[in-house]
Amino acid sequence: MSAIANTPKPPYFAVIFTSTRTKVEKGYGETADRMVELAQQPGFLGVESAREDVGITVSYWRDLDSIKNWKANTEHLDAQKTGRKSWYDSFKVRISKVERDYGI
Amino acid sequence: MSAIANTPKPPYFAVIFTSTRTKVEKGYGETADRMVELAQQPGFLGVESAREDVGITVSYWRDLDSIKNWKANTEHLDAQKTGRKSWYDSFKVRISKVERDYGI
Numbered sequence: 001m002s003a004i005a006n007t008p009k010p011p012y013f014a015v016i017f018t019s020t021r022t023k024v025e026k027g028y029g030e031t032a033d034r035m036v037e038l039a040q041q042p043g044f045l046g047v048e049s050a051r052e053d054v055g056i057t058v059s060y061w062r063d064l065d066s067i068k069n070w071k072a073n074t075e076h077l078d079a080q081k082t083g084r085k086s087w088y089d090s091f092k093v094r095i096s097k098v099e100r101d102y103g104i
Numbered sequence: 105m106s107a108i109a110n111t112p113k114p115p116y117f118a119v120i121f122t123s124t125r126t127k128v129e130k131g132y133g134e135t136a137d138r139m140v141e142l143a144q145q146p147g148f149l150g151v152e153s154a155r156e157d158v159g160i161t162v163s164y165w166r167d168l169d170s171i172k173n174w175k176a177n178t179e180h181l182d183a184q185k186t187g188r189k190s191w192y193d194s195f196k197v198r199i200s201k202v203e204r205d206y207g208i
Binding site for chain 1: 156
């Protein structure tokens with residue numbers, strides 16, 4: 001989770017997940033690590049993550065179907081439920097299509 | 105920079121800027137703050153930012169023209185130049201169109 005994702009030439013999709021945390025730990029760190037591991041599914045292109053006052057995790061995907069499958073993954077659904085109930089004060093998920101990129 | 109951006113209903117645009125830093129300070133913090141202040145231009149919808157191993161700053165925009173104007177801002181161009189030369193080991197800019205969002 002500690003490097004810039006090595007994504008292919010656009011177009012591809014980005015799921016921008018921004019959140020603020022409660023003080024509840026209850027397996028948060030382990031689940032976060034496990035979700036990154038579990039997300040390595042067909043269509044997964046990479047992930048970037050950092051947290052200060054807000055946490056931002058951007059995962060990259062080949063297409064919308066891959067995102068839909070990941071959202072519906074059973075273990076991920078459990079994590080989403082606990083996230084809503086315990087770990088997050090607030091969060092926002094934004095599904096976006098990357099049209100252009102550049103960098104060094 | 106410390107909260108989840110209060111963006112309008114999609115569609116709108118997200119510029120995902122991911123970077124790894126060098127050890128060079130040379131005005132980095134001041135410039136980063138100044139850029140957030142300066143970005144409050146027509147079409148700017150909000151910004152979210154966090155840094156650990158990588159820094160992720162996502163800025164939100166009404167349309168591609170607003171992004172183009174921001175990229176071409178004179179003071180921002182200077183900052184981009186110093187960024188490439190001194191502050192960043194590597195970075196990636198991804199221009200994306202947010203098609204859907206949800207949250208709590």
